Amino acid sequence: MNYYSTTFKAKCPVNGAEIKYDLRITTNSMIKVEDLMDELALLDTVFHEEAADQLYRVFGGLQELNAFHHGVHIRTVRGQA
Incomplete structure (x- = not known):
């Protein structure tokens, strides 16, 4: 079993936050790290x-995606x- 974890930032399409x-x-x-970073x-x-779908x-x-928005x-x- 392989485990990958990372953080990334993206903007909200509604308000740009x-x-x-x-x-x-x-x-x-x-998963090649370069492929993961390119996709992110x-x-x-x-x-x-x-x-998450993409x-x-x-x-x-098995994927878990967490974030806090407002x-x-x-x-x-x-x-x-």
Whole structure:
């Protein structure tokens, strides 16, 4: 089992607020760090749930994405280990 975790920032499409995200991926596959960073760079302005869907489409596995937006904790879980 492989475990990947990182943080990244993206802007809210509604008001442009910068949001810090915490991402964790658990997978039997290998994810190249460069591929992960390239994909995160594409998430410049995105809704949280859309970011989770996109990352799951690309990397699969079991993913958890957490962020606080205006004091609201948003947690999405996608997939299976």
